[in-house]
Amino acid sequence: MARIRLVEHAPGAPGLRWFGMGPGLRPSRGLIKLRRLFQKHAFWAENRTTSDLKKMLAGSTVVVSLWRGKRIVGFGRAHSDGIHRAVLWDVVVAGDLQGRGLGRRVVEALLAAPAIRNAERVYLMTTNSAGFYKQLGFDDASPQQVLIRKQ
Numbered sequence: 001m002a003r004i005r006l007v008e009h010a011p012g013a014p015g016l017r018w019f020g021m022g023p024g025l026r027p028s029r030g031l032i033k034l035r036r037l038f039q040k041h042a043f044w045a046e047n048r049t050t051s052d053l054k055k056m057l058a059g060s061t062v063v064v065s066l067w068r069g070k071r072i073v074g075f076g077r078a079h080s081d082g083i084h085r086a087v088l089w090d091v092v093v094a095g096d097l098q099g100r101g102l103g104r105r106v107v108e109a110l111l112a113a114p115a116i117r118n119a120e121r122v123y124l125m126t127t128n129s130a131g132f133y134k135q136l137g138f139d140d141a142s143p144q145q146v147l148i149r150k151q
Contacts, residue, residue: 013077034075061079064109
């Protein structure tokens with residue numbers, strides 16, 4: 001199996017967002033590949049446009065991606081105020097590579113980023129992966145509730 005490389009992007013991921021850069025700061029059509037990763041492996045993000053992805057990345061405090069050669073195989077991002085609260089978003093690993101510790105690598109890289117590691121509380125929402133996140137130290141937010149307002 002080809003080596004899998006973790007890329008820690010600058011805040012807002014300008015290289016990925018503007019130039020589609022991947023590992024080694026080489027243009028790799030990264031934004032198109034990220035969109036394809038979401039379409040194939042993230043039901044909650046399968047309809048995001050390239051324009052949506054650019055805005056999403058621009059507003060993200062921490063962005064990490066995993067690459068196997070020229071293929072993006074994992075991704076995650078987070079927001080934080082750097083002291084009180086942080087939220088992990090869009091953690092995804094290609095289905096054919098799940099179960100190999102790659103999701104753990106993404107989450108651990110997000111949690112290790114200075115803006116996230118210093119936060120008093122780190123939140124995330126998941127539909128069907130609670131068991132995975134509990135293995136990484138997350139717990140139910142009870143008695144807190146997740147509320148949503150849809151546009």
